[in-house]
Amino acid sequence: MTYNEIASNLAASNPIHLITHVRGDADSASVFALALALRQIGKTVSVAHDLPEHLRWLLPAAQIPEHPFANALLVALDTGNVGRLALDRDTRKRIAGLIAKYGNETATPPELLRDLCAIDIVIDHHESNLGYGTLNLIDAQASSTAEMLTLLLQELERITATPLFTAEICQYLYTGIVSDTQWFKRDTATRTYTTAAFLEAKAQIDKIAIAERLDTRSFGYFRLGETLRRNARSDGGLMASYLDLAAMREAGIPPDEAAQMTEELERLPGRLFVLFVQQSPTEIRVRLRGRGVPVLELARRFGGGGHEFRAGAVIATEADMDALLAAARNLLDAASA
Numbered sequence: 001m002t003y004n005e006i007a008s009n010l011a012a013s014n015p016i017h018l019i020t021h022v023r024g025d026a027d028s029a030s031v032f033a034l035a036l037a038l039r040q041i042g043k044t045v046s047v048a049h050d051l052p053e054h055l056r057w058l059l060p061a062a063q064i065p066e067h068p069f070a071n072a073l074l075v076a077l078d079t080g081n082v083g084r085l086a087l088d089r090d091t092r093k094r095i096a097g098l099i100a101k102y103g104n105e106t107a108t109p110p111e112l113l114r115d116l117c118a119i120d121i122v123i124d125h126h127e128s129n130l131g132y133g134t135l136n137l138i139d140a141q142a143s144s145t146a147e148m149l150t151l152l153l154q155e156l157e158r159i160t161a162t163p164l165f166t167a168e169i170c171q172y173l174y175t176g177i178v179s180d181t182q183w184f185k186r187d188t189a190t191r192t193y194t195t196a197a198f199l200e201a202k203a204q205i206d207k208i209a210i211a212e213r214l215d216t217r218s219f220g221y222f223r224l225g226e227t228l229r230r231n232a233r234s235d236g237g238l239m240a241s242y243l244d245l246a247a248m249r250e251a252g253i254p255p256d257e258a259a260q261m262t263e264e265l266e267r268l269p270g271r272l273f274v275l276f277v278q279q280s281p282t283e284i285r286v287r288l289r290g291r292g293v294p295v296l297e298l299a300r301r302f303g304g305g306g307h308e309f310r311a312g313a314v315i316a317t318e319a320d321m322d323a324l325l326a327a328a329r330n331l332l333d334a335a336s337a
């Protein structure tokens with residue numbers, strides 16, 4: 001599907017329900033740019049998201065309902081996994097049960113997933129996205145969902161002849177781009193520059209304010225750093241660490257904020273980085289980063305997904321942790337051979 005075709009579909013639909021992923025980030029929050037734009041062209045819009053506490057400043061001033069209206073067009077954004085969609089508890093549980101039955105999402109028959117959750121349109125930049133929507137706009141060349149939404153809103157503006165790039169909308173899109181690219185330091189292509197320049201020309205964007213807000217960490221975050229360093233193990237180019245629930249509780253940091261410690265870990269001189277973050281007694285989130293070493297396949301093998309050099313998964317036990325580390329070591333050996 002092209003940007004124009006998706007924009008035409010949105011222009012022709014009403015109401016519209018937008019769904020992003022669990023453990024939201026500044027890029028998934030660019031969904032609010034789309035929501036506000038759709039409202040400007042007269043649509044009834046609802047947004048299902050899961051923004052963690054430390055990112056609540058990204059919520060729009062205007063109230064946007066979280067639950068879909070009857071017969072709404074369902075649009076999923078910023079995730080390649082149906083299992084990661086910020087759906088209601090019940091549906092998520094049923095999807096998780098189905099995926100568990102087949103081992104991982106890739107092995108789960110798409111039609112069975114569709115029975116539980118029939119997405120009309122998918123908009124995403126993750127390479128691992130197989131296209132679980134009726135219509136799919138998957139652009140792995142895009143730095144972020146925010147970059148994609150900038151292009152999409154340009155089309156929508158043309159189709160509806162309604163100016164859509166308000167200061168608030170530009171702010172959302174820009175924040176998503178700089179967050180996913182770490183201020184144009186990674187996944188940045190010429191088009192990322194073009195879209196960012198377009199937004200900068202449309203609105204006065206306070207970059208310092210955005211940078212400060214994105215960099216804000218709780219005091220406990222720095223205390224949790226002690227656990228990150230204490231549990232760190234290096235083995236050749238493999239760097240791994242583990243943040244357990246007890247340590248997070250003691251530091252007063254929820255797992256979502258703790259997961260940002262991947263950024264510190266990947267500053268170490270290594271080639272493959274693995275951060276385990278215990279989400280609950282039965283769930284361990286894995287964040288994978290590769291420096292020149294592709295990690296997407298490894299994530300997939302453990303039921304996850306993401307990008308070639310940045311991916312993630314959720315595993316269950318400490319035995320899974322060992323299995324993943326062993327697989328990571330093999331991967332590194334194969335890459336060095």
Ligand SMILES: [Mn+2]
Pocket residue numbers: 027028078144145180
């Ligand atoms: Mn993203």
